[in-house]
Amino acid sequence: MAGVVTDLAEVLRIGTAKAQENRDFRRYLSARHARETPFQILASGIEQQVDCTSCANCCRHSxxxxxxxxxxxxxxxxxxxxxxxxxxxxxxxxxxxxxxxxxxxxxxxxxxxxxxxxxxxARPKACREFPHVAVGSHTLGGRPASLARWAALCPIVFNAIEEYKHLTGFHPHEKP
Ligand code: SF4
Ligand code: SF4
Structure with missing residues (x-):
């Protein structure tokens, strides 16, 4: 795996620039009925590498x-x-x-x-399960467009999506 990007300014900059690409990727996954499990496994690995106490963006934007x-x-x-x-x-x-x-x-x-x-x-379930990439029953391709929004705010989502693009062979200019 390439280095995990944890700098919040970089995540915001690159995630914002890739907003359309990430929406395309979601449609690409949906069209191919991509399995959730490989994404959850890699997202769990990325969670271990990100220090949420250096971020707290979900607590600021949820x-x-x-x-x-x-x-x-x-x-x-x-x-x-x-x-x-x-x-x-x-x-x-x-x-x-x-x-x-x-x-x-x-x-x-x-x-x-x-x-x-x-x-x-005692935090609510929504907080405990955020960013909902390693747990949950929704398929990634079927997730709401908020996943693209969070790719610019949450280093876990950002890195998980980037890694999953490599894993699935997604090309940014490929039609969904
Ligand atoms: S936005 Fe993501 S990386 Fe940041 S604190 Fe929340 S779950 Fe952790
Ligand atoms: S209750 Fe949830 S959103 Fe609020 S500070 Fe705690 S973890 Fe963050």
Missing amino acids: VVPVSAEEMDAIARYLETTPESVARLYTAPDPDTPSRRILRSSPEGCVFLDGNLCMIYD
């Missing part, structure tokens, strides 16, 4: 849904009530008002402190 059970878990962790957690740290999801999401600001999630999560052991 909308995090939080269930009632997860609010209970956060309340227990913070030794407060679920009602306080809901009121202080969550808000209705503008796209799905029946669902609640963690509050955030332009600096990121309400629970982000520097690059660290203040409720790490």
